[in-house]
Amino acid sequence: MTIPLNQQETEELRKFFDEIDQDNNGKIDRQELKQLLETIWGKNTDIDITEAVESTFNKCDLNDDGFITFDELASLGKSDSRSGD
């Protein structure tokens, strides 16, 4: 069962998603996520970006098709935010 995000959350997530989704095809692929992480962390980071991309996809790519859709990101953001159940 999926509880929809409220409007503000949806808008913020949509903005975030659109920033990552460079070619605007509605899906985030590994290359796009990699670019995002390189922007955040820089190329000289000790963090293994390739590994971070893989682990993010393992978590976010729910149907395992190699892309993260807005819905997948939204449902992750939902379960990730504040564990108060």
Ligand SMILES: [Ca+2]
């Ligand atoms: Ca894309």
Ligand SMILES: [Ca+2]
């Ligand atoms: Ca997917």
